Amino acid sequence: MLNIDFYQKLIQQKIQEQSFSGTPPELYEPIAYTMQLGGKRLRPTLTLMTCDIFGGDIYSAINAALGLETFHNFTLLHDDIMDQAPLRRGQPTVYQKWDANRAILSGDTMMVMAYDYLLNSPKDLLSDLFTVFNKVGKEVCEGQQFDMNFETNDHVSIDEYLEMIRLKTAVLIGGSMHVGAIIARVSEEKSKLVYSFGESIGMAFQLQDDLLDAYGDSNIFGKKTGGDICSNKKTYLYLKALEVANEADKSVLIKLYSSYPSDEQAKVLQVINIFNKYQISHLTKQLMEEYYSNAMKFLKLIDLNAEKERLLISLADTLMKRDN
Amino acid sequence: MLNIDFYQKLIQQKIQEQSFSGTPPELYEPIAYTMQLGGKRLRPTLTLMTCDIFGGDIYSAINAALGLETFHNFTLLHDDIMDQAPLRRGQPTVYQKWDANRAILSGDTMMVMAYDYLLNSPKDLLSDLFTVFNKVGKEVCEGQQFDMNFETNDHVSIDEYLEMIRLKTAVLIGGSMHVGAIIARVSEEKSKLVYSFGESIGMAFQLQDDLLDAYGDSNIFGKKTGGDICSNKKTYLYLKALEVANEADKSVLIKLYSSYPSDEQAKVLQVINIFNKYQISHLTKQLMEEYYSNAMKFLKLIDLNAEKERLLISLADTLMKRDN
Numbered sequence: 001m002l003n004i005d006f007y008q009k010l011i012q013q014k015i016q017e018q019s020f021s022g023t024p025p026e027l028y029e030p031i032a033y034t035m036q037l038g039g040k041r042l043r044p045t046l047t048l049m050t051c052d053i054f055g056g057d058i059y060s061a062i063n064a065a066l067g068l069e070t071f072h073n074f075t076l077l078h079d080d081i082m083d084q085a086p087l088r089r090g091q092p093t094v095y096q097k098w099d100a101n102r103a104i105l106s107g108d109t110m111m112v113m114a115y116d117y118l119l120n121s122p123k124d125l126l127s128d129l130f131t132v133f134n135k136v137g138k139e140v141c142e143g144q145q146f147d148m149n150f151e152t153n154d155h156v157s158i159d160e161y162l163e164m165i166r167l168k169t170a171v172l173i174g175g176s177m178h179v180g181a182i183i184a185r186v187s188e189e190k191s192k193l194v195y196s197f198g199e200s201i202g203m204a205f206q207l208q209d210d211l212l213d214a215y216g217d218s219n220i221f222g223k224k225t226g227g228d229i230c231s232n233k234k235t236y237l238y239l240k241a242l243e244v245a246n247e248a249d250k251s252v253l254i255k256l257y258s259s260y261p262s263d264e265q266a267k268v269l270q271v272i273n274i275f276n277k278y279q280i281s282h283l284t285k286q287l288m289e290e291y292y293s294n295a296m297k298f299l300k301l302i303d304l305n306a307e308k309e310r311l312l313i314s315l316a317d318t319l320m321k322r323d324n
Numbered sequence: 325m326l327n328i329d330f331y332q333k334l335i336q337q338k339i340q341e342q343s344f345s346g347t348p349p350e351l352y353e354p355i356a357y358t359m360q361l362g363g364k365r366l367r368p369t370l371t372l373m374t375c376d377i378f379g380g381d382i383y384s385a386i387n388a389a390l391g392l393e394t395f396h397n398f399t400l401l402h403d404d405i406m407d408q409a410p411l412r413r414g415q416p417t418v419y420q421k422w423d424a425n426r427a428i429l430s431g432d433t434m435m436v437m438a439y440d441y442l443l444n445s446p447k448d449l450l451s452d453l454f455t456v457f458n459k460v461g462k463e464v465c466e467g468q469q470f471d472m473n474f475e476t477n478d479h480v481s482i483d484e485y486l487e488m489i490r491l492k493t494a495v496l497i498g499g500s501m502h503v504g505a506i507i508a509r510v511s512e513e514k515s516k517l518v519y520s521f522g523e524s525i526g527m528a529f530q531l532q533d534d535l536l537d538a539y540g541d542s543n544i545f546g547k548k549t550g551g552d553i554c555s556n557k558k559t560y561l562y563l564k565a566l567e568v569a570n571e572a573d574k575s576v577l578i579k580l581y582s583s584y585p586s587d588e589q590a591k592v593l594q595v596i597n598i599f600n601k602y603q604i605s606h607l608t609k610q611l612m613e614e615y616y617s618n619a620m621k622f623l624k625l626i627d628l629n630a631e632k633e634r635l636l637i638s639l640a641d642t643l644m645k646r647d648n
Contacts, residue, residue, distance in 0.1 A: 100405075104406065105469055108431075109462060111432070112462045115461075123451050134439055
C-alpha cells in the first residue's frame, strides 16, 4: 500500500506528459494553461488511490483519473466566466487572460477530452464508467445552477445550501472514488459505499473551503481571503450566522451582504467579527465532523482490512485539515 | 426500405416524448426550449436512415440519434453566445431570452445528456461509438474556433474556409451517418466510406447554407436574409468574390465588409450586386456539385444495391436543393 503523495505525484507526472497542444492554437492554449496551473489534483489522486486500495491495477485507472481532472478543470473554466472570478490558483482565469468566448469553447473541448480519456479504460467497464461520469456531470451542472440561483435569492435555507454543495462539489469527489472502485472491479454494492464515503468527505471538504475563504491565509489558499464575503456569497458561514445571530446582528449582516462598498476590508472585518461573536467557525467545524463521522460509518460498512482503512482515514484527515 | 420523411417523423416523435424537465428548472427550461424549437432534425434522421439502409435495427439507433441531435443543439446554444446571434429558427436564442450564463450551463448539461443518450446503445459498440463521437465533438469545437479566428483575420484563404466548414459542420453530418453504420454493424472499412459520403454532402450542405443566407427567403429560411453580409462574415461567397473580382470591385467589397452602416439593406444590396456581377451563386453551386460528385464516388465504393443507393442519392439531392 502506498501513500497519498505517491498517487498525487504520479498523476502530476502523467499530466505533465500530456500534450495539450493542437490546431487551432487559440483553442488549445487555454487548455494547456489550465491543465498546467497545478492544484492539488485531488480527484484523480482519489481515483488512483481507491483503485489501489481495492487491489486494482492503478495504471489501468490513469486515463480515467486524467478524465476526472480534465472534467474538473472544464467546470472551473466555465464557472469562472459565470462567477466573473479574476483569479484561479493565484493566476488570471482563462476568461480574463483571453476572453469569455475562448473560455467557453476551450471548456467545451476539455469536456470532450475528459470523455476521451475515460474511453481509454478497460472496454468491458465503459458502460459502468460512463454511467457514473454522466450522472456526476449532470449533477455538477445542477449544483452550479443552484449556486447562481442563490445569488438573487434572499431566502436560501441551510438545507438548500448543503444540497447545492453536494451537487457542485461532493458528487465529483465521490464519483472520482467510485470510478477507481469500478476499475478495481469492486462489487456494485461496495462501489456505492465508496461513493458515499467520498461524497461525505466532499461535503466536509467544501465546508473547509468556505472556512478557508474567510479565515485562510491568501498566500497559501491561492485565492483572495474574504472573497466570498466581498461578493456576498451565501456560504454556510453566512447562513448559519443568520440562523443563530440576534435580530440586530442579523440585520447588520443582511445589510452588509447587500452592499459592495469601496472599502472591502472594512466590510470583511465587520462580517468576521459577527462570525466570531457566534463561533461560526466552530459551528462549521462541528458540521464537518458530522460528515466525517458519516464517512466513517460508510467506511465500516465497506469492511476493509486495517491498513487499507487507515489509508482512507488518513485521506479524510488530510482533506479536513488542509490549509489550501 | 422507407423514405426520409419516415425517419424524420420518427425522431421528431421521439424528441417530443422526451422529458427535458428537471431541477433546478432554470437549468432545464432552456434545454426544453431548445430541443422543442424544431428544425430539420437532419443529423438524427441521417443516423436512423443509415442504420436502416445497412439492415440495422433502427430502434436500437434511436438513442444515439437523440444524442447527436442533443449534441448539435448544445453547439448551437454556445455558438449563439459567441456569435451574438439574436435569432435561431425564427425565435430568440437562449442567451437572448435568458442570459449567457444560462446558455453556457444549459449547453454543458446538454452535452452530458448527449453522451447519456449515446450510452444507451448496444454495449459492445460503446467503444466504437464514443470514439467517433469524441472525434466529431473535438473537431466541431476546432471548427468554431477557426470561425471565430476568421472574424479578425483579413487574409482567410478559400482552403482555410473550406477546412473550417468541414470541421464545424461536415464532420457532424458524416459522423451521424457513421454512427448509424456502426449500429448496423457495418464493417469498419465501409463505415468509413459512409462517413466520407456524409462529410462530402455536409460540405455541399454548408455551402447551400451560405447561399441561402444571401439569396434565401427569410420567411422560409428562418434567419434574416443577408445576416452573414451584415455581420461581415467571410463566407465562401465573399472569399470567392474577392478571388474573381477586379481590383475596383474587390476594394469596394473589402470596404463594405469592414463597415457596420445603419442602412444595412443598402449594404446587402451593394454586396449582392457584386456577387451577381461575378456569378458567385453559380460558382458556389459549381463547388457544391464537386462535393456532390465526390460523395457519389464514395457511394459507388460502398457498393449498395440499387434501391438503397437511390435512397442515399435522394437524400443528397434533398440537402442540395433545400430552401431552408
